Amino acid sequence: xxxxxxxxxxxxxxxxxxxxxxxxxxxxxxxxxxxxxxxxxxxxxxxxxxxxxxxxxxxxxxxxxxxxxxxxxxxxxxxxxxxxxxxxxxxxxxxxxxxxxxxxxxxxxxxxxxxxxxxxxxxxxxxxxxxxxxxxxxxxxxxxxxxxxxxxxxxxxxxxxxxxxxxxxxxxxxxxxxxxxxxxxxxxxxxxxxxxxxxxxxxxxxxxxxxxxxxxxxxxxxxxxxxxxxxxxxxxxxxxxxxxxxxxxxxxxxxxxxxxxxxxxxxxxxxxxxxxxxxxxxxxxxxxxxxxxxxxxxxxxxxxxxxxxxxxxxxxxxxxxxxxxxxxxxxxxxxxxxxxxxxxxxxxxxxxxxxxxxxxxxxxxxxxxxxxxxxxxxxxxxxxxxxxxxxxxxxxxxxxxxxxxxxxxxxxxxxxxxxxxxxxxxxxxxxxxxxxxxxxxxxxxxxxxxxxxxxxxxxxxxxxxxxxxxxxxxxxxxxxxxxxxxxxxx
Numbered sequence: 001x002x003x004x005x006x007x008x009x010x011x012x013x014x015x016x017x018x019x020x021x022x023x024x025x026x027x028x029x030x031x032x033x034x035x036x037x038x039x040x041x042x043x044x045x046x047x048x049x050x051x052x053x054x055x056x057x058x059x060x061x062x063x064x065x066x067x068x069x070x071x072x073x074x075x076x077x078x079x080x081x082x083x084x085x086x087x088x089x090x091x092x093x094x095x096x097x098x099x100x101x102x103x104x105x106x107x108x109x110x111x112x113x114x115x116x117x118x119x120x121x122x123x124x125x126x127x128x129x130x131x132x133x134x135x136x137x138x139x140x141x142x143x144x145x146x147x148x149x150x151x152x153x154x155x156x157x158x159x160x161x162x163x164x165x166x167x168x169x170x171x172x173x174x175x176x177x178x179x180x181x182x183x184x185x186x187x188x189x190x191x192x193x194x195x196x197x198x199x200x201x202x203x204x205x206x207x208x209x210x211x212x213x214x215x216x217x218x219x220x221x222x223x224x225x226x227x228x229x230x231x232x233x234x235x236x237x238x239x240x241x242x243x244x245x246x247x248x249x250x251x252x253x254x255x256x257x258x259x260x261x262x263x264x265x266x267x268x269x270x271x272x273x274x275x276x277x278x279x280x281x282x283x284x285x286x287x288x289x290x291x292x293x294x295x296x297x298x299x300x301x302x303x304x305x306x307x308x309x310x311x312x313x314x315x316x317x318x319x320x321x322x323x324x325x326x327x328x329x330x331x332x333x334x335x336x337x338x339x340x341x342x343x344x345x346x347x348x349x350x351x352x353x354x355x356x357x358x359x360x361x362x363x364x365x366x367x368x369x370x371x372x373x374x375x376x377x378x379x380x381x382x383x384x385x386x387x388x389x390x391x392x393x394x395x396x397x398x399x400x401x402x403x404x405x406x407x408x409x410x411x412x413x414x415x416x417x418x419x420x421x422x423x424x425x426x427x428x429x430x431x432x433x434x435x436x437x438x439x440x441x442x443x444x445x446x447x448x449x450x451x452x453x454x455x456x457x458x459x460x461x462x463x464x465x466x467x468x469x470x471x472x473x474x475x476x477x478x479x480x481x482x483x484x485x486x487x488x489x490x
Contacts, residue, residue, distance in 0.1 A: 037149075038140075038144055038149065038152075041140065041153055041156070042137050042140045042141060042156070043137075045136055045137070045140060045153070045156045045157060045160050046133050046134075046136050046137045046160075048160050049132065049133055049136040049159065049160030049161070050129065050133040052161075052166045053128075053129035053132045053133060053166055053169040054126070054129050054169075056125070056129070056166055056167060056169040056170045057122060057125035057126045057128065057129040057169045057170055058122055058125070058126070059170075060125075060167070060169075060170035060342055060346075060349070061121060061122055061124075061125035061169075061170040061172075061345075062121070062342075062345035062346040062349075063121070063345060064124070064172040064345070065341060065344045065345045066341060066344065067102070067173065068171065068172035068173055068341070070102055070107075071102070071106050071107050071110065071172055071173070071174065072107075072110070072119070072124060072172055073086070074099060074102070074104070074107035074111070075106075075107040075108075075110035075111040075113075075114050075119065075124070076111070076114060076119050077111075078107060078108060078111030078112075078114075078115075079111045079112075079114035079115040079119060082096070083098065084098065084099045084100070084104050084107060084108070085097060085098045085099055086099065098257040098258060099298070100254050100258050100262050100265055100266045100298050100299070101265060101266050101267050101270075101298050101302075102265060102267060103174070103209075103210055103211060103212065103213055103264055103265040103267075104210055104250060104264075104265070105174070105177070105207065105208075105209075105210030105211030105212075106173075106174040106177055106211050108210070109177065109211075110124055110127065110172075113127045124172045125169055125170050125171075125172065128168065128169045128170075128171070128172070128176050128177075129169040131176045131177055131180050132165055132166070132168065132169055132176055134180060135159060135165075135176070135179060135180045135183065135468055136156055136159045136160050137156075138180065138183045138184060138187065138468075139155050139156050139159045139183065139468050139471060139472060140152055140153070140155065140156035141187070142183060142186060142187060142438060142472065143155040143156065143472055143475060145190075145191060145436070145438050146436040146438050146439055146476075147472075147475060147476055151475045151476060152475065154474075154475040155471050155472045155474070155475035155476075156471075158369070158471035158474060158475065159467075159468050159471045162365070162369075162467060162468075162471065163361065163362055163365055164335050164338060164362050164365070164366060164464060164467060165464070165467055165468070167338035167339065167342070167358075167362070168338055168464060170338075170342060171337075171338050171341050171342070173341075173461065174211050174212060175461055175462075175464040175465050176464070177211055178208065178211050178212040178215070178465045179464065179465045179466070179467065179468050181204060181207060181208035181211060181215070182208065182215070182218070182445060182465060182466070182468075182469070183468060183469075184204055185201055185204040185205055185208060185215075185218055185222060186222070186438060186441050186442075188200045188201040188204050188222075189201040189222030189235075189239070189441075190222070190437050190438055190441065191438075197235075198234075198235045198238035198239045198242070199238060199239070199242045201222050201235075201239045201242075202219075202238065202239035202240065202241065202242025202243040202245075202246065203242055203243070203246050205218050205219055205222070205239060205243040205246075206242065206243040206244070206245070206246025206247050207246060209243065209247060209264060210246075210247065210250065210264060212465070213263075213264045213265060213268065214448065214452045216243070217448050218445075218448075219236060219239055219240050219243060221441055221444045221445070221448070222235070222236075222239060222441070247263060247264065250264065251263045251264070254299075258297065258298060258299050259296065259297025259298065259299045259300055260297065260299030260300065260303070261299070262298075262299050262302070266298040266299055266301065266302035267302065268302065268306065269301075269302040269303060269304070269305040269306025269307070269308075269309060270286065270301070270302055270305045271456040271457065272305065272306055272309035272310070272455070272456060273286060273290070273291070273305040273306070273308045273309035273312070274286060274309075274456065274457050275309070275320075275323070275327065275455060275456040275457040276308075276309045276312035276313050276320055277290060277308075277309075277312060278323065278327075278457050280326060280330070281323050281325075281326025281327040281328075281329065281330045281457060281458050282326075282327070282330040282457055282458050282459055283457055283459055286305065290308065291304070291305070291308035292304040292305055292308060324454045325413075325415075326458070327453045327454055327456075327457055327458035328415045328416070328418060328419070328450060328453060328454060328458060329411075329413070329415045329458065330453070330457070330458030330459060330460065331415070331418070331449070331450070331453040331458035331459060331460060331462050331463050332370065332414070332415035332417070332418045332450075332453075332458075332460075332463055333363075333367070333412065333413075333414065333415040333460075334359070334362075334363040334366070334367075334460050335359075335362040335363045335365070335366040335460050335463070335464075336359040336362065336363065336460055337459065337460050337461035337464075338362070338461075339355050339358040339359055339362065340355065340359075342355075343355045366463070366467075367412075367414050369467070369470045369471065369474055370414060370417050370418070370421075370470060371403055371414065371417065372474040372477050373417075373421060373470045373473035373474045373477070374399055374403075374417050374420065374421050375399070375474075375477035375478050376421075376425065376433075376439075376473040376474070376476040376477050376479075377395070377399075377421060377424040377425045377432070378392060378395060378396050378399070378432075378477070378478060379392050379431045379432045379433045379479060379480060379481030379482065380392070380478055380479065380480050380481060381393075381431055381480075381481045382480050382481055382482070385430075385431070387430050387431075388430045388431035388481055389431070391429055391430045391431050392429075392430075392431040392432075392481060395424065395429065399420075402416075402420075418446060418449070418450040418463075419447075419450055421443065421446055421473070422443040422444065422446050422447035422450075423447075425439070425440075425443040425473075426440065426443050426444075431481035431482070432481065432482075433476070433479040433480070433481065433482065434482055439473075439476065442469045442472055442473055443473075445466055445469050446466050446469060446470075446473075449462060449463060449465060449466050
């Protein structure tokens with residue numbers, strides 16, 4: 001900006017240069033283009049988003065609780081060179097026992113951070129704050145692939161100020177890293193060029209699966225990036241082979257040290273049984289009387305629970321299907337895990353009333369974001385085409401009518417938007433905005449999250465993974481019919 005100012009420049013001259021700089025013109029013998037301004041904004045919005053995340057990490061973080069305790073403990077063991085394991089007392093002696101129940105990815109990455117900086121109270125949260133900051137920048141760079149400059153800035157700003165994502169800086173859970181890997185996989189699969197693009201996408205899918213196993217389904221999503229069928233098949237084969245090769249060392253380790261082979265973790269059968277047996281659609285602890293009374297190892301236990309889950313589903317499939325609305329409600333109708341975690345870790349800093357106020361605020365922001373994201377499926381008709389006009393008008397009235405109904409009813413079923421958004425967004429309806437490959441990927445990511453919750457069980461923390469996706473879709477709301485991407489300058 002100093003190039004705009006001269007020692008004796010007049011006010012009109014300065015304003016003219018500011019206007020030219022904003023549009024990307026020659027300024028003082030130097031061209032300031034769209035790409036340079038985009039990158040400047042990327043840096044500024046990351047700096048803005050980093051500040052509240054650093055505050056949350058330094059002021060709110062305490063001893064990890066719930067699942068975070070195990071992620072933290074596993075990371076400490078890895079940092080100490082002891083692997084993903086624990087020591088147990090057997091006949092009066094400590095015996096090394098390997099782990100495999102939780103996916104290893106987050107603990108492995110965190111273990112590397114602990115090895116470098118120690119495992120102090122603020123190290124993990126500061127790492128999460130860094131992940132959240134990088135996510136803001138990635139959102140902005142991805143948005144520039146299919147949105148205008150102003151809409152891209154809106155997507156990044158929404159991600160930067162998202163209160164749930166900020167609170168997660170102090171929560172030692174896997175969701176922020178999984179969200180970042182989801183976006184980086186899109187970047188690798190859809191925008192990186194050359195023969196190595198598929199290989200790099202495969203590596204990211206493999207790493208992402210070690211953090212969250214359902215990410216393996218991304219292979220079907222990254223192979224539909226607007227290429228020909230032959231190119232898609234080739235891309236999928238390469239990416240799939242590389243992803244499996246990325247997982248192979250961990251799978252081989254499990255076969256060697258566990259009581260059986262497991263590709264990633266041993267909580268898949270456990271989660272399936274929970275989803276089949278849960279009375280509320282959310283997590284509840286499984287007990288021996290639920291079906292697995294005698295087990296000797298983690299792999300055997302997981303296979304037993306997988307069998308129990310399948311038997312329960314097949315014995316009454318309609319009852320299992322009837323639980324899907326409750327599972328979706330638990331996942332998408334509120335946002336409360338982060339503050340409940342912080343209250344558990346530090347009740348004095350988070351009294352019950354403050355926790356409740358935050359729950360309401362976080363949930364309102366999430367539901368508003370989900371509602372605005374639904375508007376990305378609409379196109380604003382620009383031509384006097386009756387078919388286009390009637391289709392988009394009918395869709396808009398239906399969407400607003402459903403939102404109004406959901407707001408006014410007691411159970412507020414806005415969670416159904418998690419199904420409606422990808423369904424409508426992927427249909428080739430007359431007058432819809434032109435769907436770029438990235439936008440299809442975003443819709444499929446939301447659909448994958450909803451499907452995972454429907455099959456297993458629901459928890460509101462699972463939608464945190466696609467919160468940046470919702471920010472991107474919200475910024476894409478109400479575009480003109482048939483609008484094409486406005487990409488960043490090279």
